[in-house]
Amino acid sequence: MSRWEPNARGRLEQAALELYTERGYEQTTVAEIAKRAGLTERTFFRHFPDKREVLFAGSSSLQDLFVRTVSEAPDAAAPIDAVTGALEAAAAQFQDRFDHVSRRQAVIVANAELRERELIKLASLSGALTDTLRRRGVGEPTARLTAEAAVAVFKVAFERWIEEGGEGDLTHLIRELLAELKAVTAGA
Amino acid sequence: MSRWEPNARGRLEQAALELYTERGYEQTTVAEIAKRAGLTERTFFRHFPDKREVLFAGSSSLQDLFVRTVSEAPDAAAPIDAVTGALEAAAAQFQDRFDHVSRRQAVIVANAELRERELIKLASLSGALTDTLRRRGVGEPTARLTAEAAVAVFKVAFERWIEEGGEGDLTHLIRELLAELKAVTAGA
């Protein structure tokens, strides 16, 4: 018999998403989130460094997936192909959870602070991809640009997938947009 | 004879950059910035919506320059070329002010909140470019991807230019990285 209800962190995440959805991010106080989770404000800040981060708990495991997939790509694969494989692996994670993902995204899009946080998560992802590519022996400007291109494609594909109500195939969208990016730069 | 010293806004910007450089962003309070500028904290918040924004006063005029340059590109220009022209126009603005630009960039890079703010400025830039391209009749996924690619190239070029101590030619860097991006996506 443990002293407290289990999964405090998960309860905080759920309470936060609910309240941000019901009243909006700014109109929700951390004390309210904690109360709904049966905890105190101080405990919230032991689990999350700030009020935004509670929405981004999953982003580190997503980044791990990206990095792992790129690492495991065959040595012969071109950088862009290694990274595209990672995008598709990530897409698979989203494809089944449209409900949760889109609710969360609606909250983020509605608030500038949360959009900022999302952008820095994507930048961190791009940095991790860059490092991973370098470890595969990819050269300097190439690694960085490949990672930036991949994240840009993922970002646009993800937004479109959400707009379409999650009915499209995210992996397919990624492939289409990558081809489009190729066409765009070809003229330069 | 006016009642107050002129250019309160500019004094706040300079005081902030100085203090952020001397003690770091987090160790500086808004009250200290205001005091160095000969004003009060409340007045700071009349000129800037928050403590970060004081470093980004110039970003709206940069965005205007981008948009204007793209608008004025010849109708026949491909989207990527129209946007590249804007990148080069912006580069010219930076080229002469390496000192100020690099000091400011050092402060931003050293702090996560400021990096977040920079990222959302770049995202805003990307959005403005997307809209401008659409107004030129560029289609949906193309406009967005062109803008994202352009901003990515600009970001990487800018960082390299700073790393090199401002001695390189930013316009030249942009052209090189654009070619590199083309090579990267070509394999996909």
Next chain:
DNA sequence: CGAACGATGTCAGTGACTGTCATCGACAGT
């Protein structure tokens, strides 16, 4: 001259976030 204006100051709040100490069940060693 007097009224409206505009930039600033003053002051009292709210809420995010932090440091510190207390609490108390679980668990290990004796």
Next chain:
DNA sequence: ACTGTCGATGACAGTCACTGACATCGTTCG
């Protein structure tokens, strides 16, 4: 069973970013 350590939590006071309301006082316009 006794006891000491540990880990998650609570309680509480404090700092600072940011906001709303109202006062001040040169400038400017009629």
